[in-house]
Amino acid sequence: MSGAVQVLAPCPGRVVAMSDVPDPVFAQEMVGPGVAIEPEPGRTTVVSPIAGKVVKVLPHAFVVLGDGVGVLVHLGINTVRLEGEGFEVLATQGSEVAAGDPMITWDPSSLPSTASGQDVSPIVPVVLMDAPKGSVASDAVGGSVAAGDVLFATA
Numbered sequence: 001m002s003g004a005v006q007v008l009a010p011c012p013g014r015v016v017a018m019s020d021v022p023d024p025v026f027a028q029e030m031v032g033p034g035v036a037i038e039p040e041p042g043r044t045t046v047v048s049p050i051a052g053k054v055v056k057v058l059p060h061a062f063v064v065l066g067d068g069v070g071v072l073v074h075l076g077i078n079t080v081r082l083e084g085e086g087f088e089v090l091a092t093q094g095s096e097v098a099a100g101d102p103m104i105t106w107d108p109s110s111l112p113s114t115a116s117g118q119d120v121s122p123i124v125p126v127v128l129m130d131a132p133k134g135s136v137a138s139d140a141v142g143g144s145v146a147a148g149d150v151l152f153a154t155a
Helices: none
Strands: 006-007 013-019 035-040 044-049 052-058 063-066 069-074 104-106 122-129 149-151
Touching: 035 149, 052 104
Parallel strands: none
Antiparallel strands: 006 149, 013 035, 035 122, 044 104, 052 063, 063 069, 069 122
16 A cells, blocks of 8 residues: 555444444454444435445445555445345446545435345445455544544554
């Protein structure tokens, strides 16, 4: 890496510790460290947290790789079961994006409370992929952010 990368909030909401995410894969940082956002209700456009290449885009999640850093933004927990319903993908896989560019539009308050018998949560994990567990600290935890505010910086 050529230095610290600032990772921006992809959506407005209240920042919570990754350990508070209601999914053990995220809470135990198996995917990577980071923080999560409890999104504000209502239709919102989720933006890229960093500049880089869109290496994966699904209706409920995307990964941007830039400056040696990969960031996963996962819109909700168990939202893959919705099979894209309620999500509008704005980004193109393989394209270059700037931090703050629109990626996906969704309404976290419209999620069903259960899908296929599983709890669905609107919480949005923002994960620094392939980084050591516990390597992300954020002063934003416990506070509210707007889309584009700095969530954390890489070491």
